[in-house]
Amino acid sequence: MTNATVTQEPAKHAKRVKAKKPASLWSDAWYDLRRNKIFLIGSALVLILILMAAFPSLFSPIDATKAATCDLAQARKGITSEHWFGTDNLGCDTYSRVIYGARVSIIVGIATGVITAVIGGGLGLLAGFYGRWTDVVLSRLAEMFFAIPVILGALLILAMIGRDKAGAWFVVMALAILAWPMILRIMRASVISAKSQDYVTAARALGAGPGRIMIRHILPNAITPVIVTATLNLGVFIAAEAGLSFLGVGVQPPEISWGLMIGDARNRFLEAPEPLIFPAVFLSITVLAFVMLGDAVRDALDPKLR
Amino acid sequence: MRVTRGVKLAAGTALLALAVAACGGGGGDSKESGSAGAQPVRVQIAEPQNDLIPGNTAETSGSEVVSALFIGLMSYDDNKKPVNRIAESIESTDQVNWTIKIKDGYTWHDGTPVTAQNFVDAWNFTAYGPNLQQNNYFYSVVKGYDEMNPADPDGEEGPKEAPEPSAKTLSGLNVVDDKTFTVELTHPFSGFPTMLGYVAFYPLPKAAFGADGKLTADYGANPIGNGPFKMSKPYKRGTDQTIDLARNDSFKEGQAKVDAVQFKIYTDLNTAYNDLRAGNLDIMDQLPAEAIGGAKAEFGDRYIEQPSSGVGWIGFNVKTGASYSKNPELRKAISMSIDRKTITETVFSGTRVPADDQISPVVAGYRKGACGEACTYDPAKAKELWDANGGKDVKTINLNYNADGGHKEWIEALANNLRTNLQVEVQAKPYEKFADILNDLEKGKVPGGFRMAWIMDYPSPENYLRPIFATGGSSNYVKYSNKEFDELLKKGDSAATFDEGLKYYQQADDIALRDLAYVPIYFYTTNGAYSTHVKNIKIDPFEHIDLFNVERA
Numbered sequence: 001m002t003n004a005t006v007t008q009e010p011a012k013h014a015k016r017v018k019a020k021k022p023a024s025l026w027s028d029a030w031y032d033l034r035r036n037k038i039f040l041i042g043s044a045l046v047l048i049l050i051l052m053a054a055f056p057s058l059f060s061p062i063d064a065t066k067a068a069t070c071d072l073a074q075a076r077k078g079i080t081s082e083h084w085f086g087t088d089n090l091g092c093d094t095y096s097r098v099i100y101g102a103r104v105s106i107i108v109g110i111a112t113g114v115i116t117a118v119i120g121g122g123l124g125l126l127a128g129f130y131g132r133w134t135d136v137v138l139s140r141l142a143e144m145f146f147a148i149p150v151i152l153g154a155l156l157i158l159a160m161i162g163r164d165k166a167g168a169w170f171v172v173m174a175l176a177i178l179a180w181p182m183i184l185r186i187m188r189a190s191v192i193s194a195k196s197q198d199y200v201t202a203a204r205a206l207g208a209g210p211g212r213i214m215i216r217h218i219l220p221n222a223i224t225p226v227i228v229t230a231t232l233n234l235g236v237f238i239a240a241e242a243g244l245s246f247l248g249v250g251v252q253p254p255e256i257s258w259g260l261m262i263g264d265a266r267n268r269f270l271e272a273p274e275p276l277i278f279p280a281v282f283l284s285i286t287v288l289a290f291v292m293l294g295d296a297v298r299d300a301l302d303p304k305l306r
Numbered sequence: 307m308r309v310t311r312g313v314k315l316a317a318g319t320a321l322l323a324l325a326v327a328a329c330g331g332g333g334g335d336s337k338e339s340g341s342a343g344a345q346p347v348r349v350q351i352a353e354p355q356n357d358l359i360p361g362n363t364a365e366t367s368g369s370e371v372v373s374a375l376f377i378g379l380m381s382y383d384d385n386k387k388p389v390n391r392i393a394e395s396i397e398s399t400d401q402v403n404w405t406i407k408i409k410d411g412y413t414w415h416d417g418t419p420v421t422a423q424n425f426v427d428a429w430n431f432t433a434y435g436p437n438l439q440q441n442n443y444f445y446s447v448v449k450g451y452d453e454m455n456p457a458d459p460d461g462e463e464g465p466k467e468a469p470e471p472s473a474k475t476l477s478g479l480n481v482v483d484d485k486t487f488t489v490e491l492t493h494p495f496s497g498f499p500t501m502l503g504y505v506a507f508y509p510l511p512k513a514a515f516g517a518d519g520k521l522t523a524d525y526g527a528n529p530i531g532n533g534p535f536k537m538s539k540p541y542k543r544g545t546d547q548t549i550d551l552a553r554n555d556s557f558k559e560g561q562a563k564v565d566a567v568q569f570k571i572y573t574d575l576n577t578a579y580n581d582l583r584a585g586n587l588d589i590m591d592q593l594p595a596e597a598i599g600g601a602k603a604e605f606g607d608r609y610i611e612q613p614s615s616g617v618g619w620i621g622f623n624v625k626t627g628a629s630y631s632k633n634p635e636l637r638k639a640i641s642m643s644i645d646r647k648t649i650t651e652t653v654f655s656g657t658r659v660p661a662d663d664q665i666s667p668v669v670a671g672y673r674k675g676a677c678g679e680a681c682t683y684d685p686a687k688a689k690e691l692w693d694a695n696g697g698k699d700v701k702t703i704n705l706n707y708n709a710d711g712g713h714k715e716w717i718e719a720l721a722n723n724l725r726t727n728l729q730v731e732v733q734a735k736p737y738e739k740f741a742d743i744l745n746d747l748e749k750g751k752v753p754g755g756f757r758m759a760w761i762m763d764y765p766s767p768e769n770y771l772r773p774i775f776a777t778g779g780s781s782n783y784v785k786y787s788n789k790e791f792d793e794l795l796k797k798g799d800s801a802a803t804f805d806e807g808l809k810y811y812q813q814a815d816d817i818a819l820r821d822l823a824y825v826p827i828y829f830y831t832t833n834g835a836y837s838t839h840v841k842n843i844k845i846d847p848f849e850h851i852d853l854f855n856v857e858r859a
Contacts, residue, residue, distance in 0.1 A: 090722055253734065271600065
């Protein structure tokens with residue numbers, strides 16, 4: 001009996017080791033993620049939201065972008081069998097508007113996340129790798145932007161652009177201008193620590209040029225904290241977009257955005273709470289989904305934090 | 307270049323401060339309102355378009371302040387009948403030559419007496435074309451106006467400038483003595499004395515003018531008036547967020563009940579309304595549409611609802627505007643696709659009345675249903691008319707409005723009407739301030755539709771027609787010009803009796819309704835409210851708060 005168990009154990013272990021080959025950080029992380037409930041819930045929500053943003057008509061029979069679907073006479077009539085989430089001040093169906101509003105949030109969140117990661121990550125790599133004056137120039141530049149609070153700075157930029165021109169892509173631009181330095185800092189610190197590793201010295205000794213060292217050796221080993229931060233930031237950007245639209249400088253009607261809907265509904269909240277509550281709930285869920293996703297990714301990629 | 311950018315930045319910061327203030331508005335900071343004795347009565351306004359000069363003030367916010375600082379020859383009683391104020395008598399035998407005598411004892415804030423010369427100086431200044439005063443056009447009835455305002459050879463938009471005027475003063479004005487002056491008009495005009503209560507005809511003191519005969523730079527910021535209140539400190543337009551007034555203790559008609567009034571400038575009516583609820587503001591004479599439903603219950607006795615002289619329009623620049631602005635049939639189609647009834651009922655909680663005439667129901671001359679088919683909601687016919695007149699080529703209709711007047715909701719509702727019924731793209735564009743859209747309108751820089759409204763200056767049907775539709779009228783932002791219309795107004799002015807004059811005015815009204823340069827949407831109701839710190843609040847049909855009689859509660 002004892003014999004049997006002893007022989008079974010190593011076999012099981014050997015099998016697992018074999019399956020993990022080649023064991024890299026990424027496959028390890030993926031292995032962890034698949035078993036993480038938070039990740040599963042978060043990514044399921046994100047998938048639904050992305051689907052909602054791409055194909056809103058799958059979720060709502062009413063096309064909220066068509067003004068003809070609004071009937072002013074039906075304004076603020078509360079929840080009915082026809083309007084599940086009630087109607088807003090202009091008699092538009094809140095449910096379909098909430099569904100169609102997902103697009104702006106997802107676009108702003110993902111586009112800003114990607115742009116900041118690319119710009120901040122790229123410049124951070126250069127600053128960390130070359131050091132000296134490149135680092136001085138890029139770091140000081142980043143600090144200048146870093147000193148401006150994101151929401152206040154974006155408010156200022158968008159107010160200068162003017163309401164008539166403002167739209168989702170201007171919000172992306174305003175947020176990206178102010179948010180990239182955060183990524184630069186993280187990337188730079190991570191590159192500096194990777195640069196002094198033995199494998200970099202080895203690569204250099206073998207005659208690799210700076211480009212090859214950066215891309216093949218340093219980047220893969222330094223990028224994890226950037227991915228973690230960028231994922232967590234998605235939720236922050238989505239909330240920022242809603243905030244800016246709420247204040248009237250972000251996305252402009254007739255585009256649909258949750259922040260805009262909340263802003264429009266707030267003055268009549270006591271009379272008709274539905275058009276405020278539902279976009280607010282969706283906004284919270286979306287931000288939560290991205291934060292859960294980011295958290296799970298961080299846990300998986302950086303086991304030291306656990 | 308640098309200056310412009312600095313200005314823009316400053317504007318951004320102001321917006322920011324306001325936005326932040328808006329967030330904290332509902333907090334109910336009532337600590338500072340405890341010491342009511344030392345605190346001025348705080349009144350909401352938007353930013354005045356121009357400096358506080360009567361001749362250059364043609365919008366409601368500025369005139370709210372100006373009419374606290376100045377008084378004119380006439381005022382209007384509760385029945386909107388003109389009564390003498392500074393005037394002792396205004397007499398004429400032929401309706402062309404008028405003799406105006408003024409009362410003793412009225413003084414300027416600097417102590418000098420109000421004389422006949424003060425009126426003549428002010429009127430000459432306003433009537434002189436190159437001074438670019440907003441209310442210039444009101445003087446076109448006075449003899450000598452044409453010499454002071456030569457026509458621009460190629461129109462306002464052309465590159466050529468108007469020639470130098472051949473006269474610097476109105477030849478029709480004549481000072482007889484300190485207390486008497488005469489006015490000669492271009493044609494018989496029985497309604498002339500009725501006009502004289504309007505801000506355009508207020509006097510200006512000697513001290514206002516510099517050596518060159520122009521107003522001094524200081525005067526616009528710190529005007530010396532003759533009214534129940536005076537400036538307590540100069541007002542820097544564009545920077546200051548309040549205009550502070552103190553009681554004029556030597557006012558002939560007695561002393562106002564409160565010693566200080568503060569006009570607070572808001573860029574958002576909802577922010578102002580939150581301040582009113584929190585006790586940080588005392589009087590609003592126009593509530594945001596969203597608030598009207600709840601305000602009745604919340605303010606009870608302190609909620610004011612009364613008929614107003616206001617008419618709300620969507621205007622179109624018929625001369626240099628977009629294709630749909632220029633085409634009367636397309637304008638009619640737009641008008642017919644607007645569901646006035648539902649907008650007034652839903653957005654304004656029934657406190658507006660669908661408009662069916664250019665003339666408000668509060669003055670004689672209003673005819674129910676005068677607008678007829680053009681103001682009746684008929685989506686099918688509207689679409690037919692739209693398509694038949696090339697509406698299909700219109701890509702986007704632009705609707706411009708000012709965000710500081712609480713107009714967003716009904717403009718959006720109206721935009722939805724157009725989108726649905728005409729199947730056209732509609733872009734609603736907010737301007738931060740009323741003053742900004744007015745400035746753009748004056749330069750003809752608004753090609754699309756725009757929101758505008760009119761509150762009468764003096765109680766006459768003519769006031770709903772001439773300043774708005776006559777060629778060169780002071781508020782003719784649509785650049786409308788029609789000879790027949792202008793002639794009918796003149797005939798109306800010269801008519802022997804009021805009723806006969808009315809006939810001509812109504813014919814002119816019919817032309818204005820046919821061409822629909824301004825599409826009438828609704829008649830206003832005054833929806834105001836005030837805080838517990840004040841009482842005895844009266845708002846007149848001109849939308850001015852009677853600040854003289856306001857008391858602290």
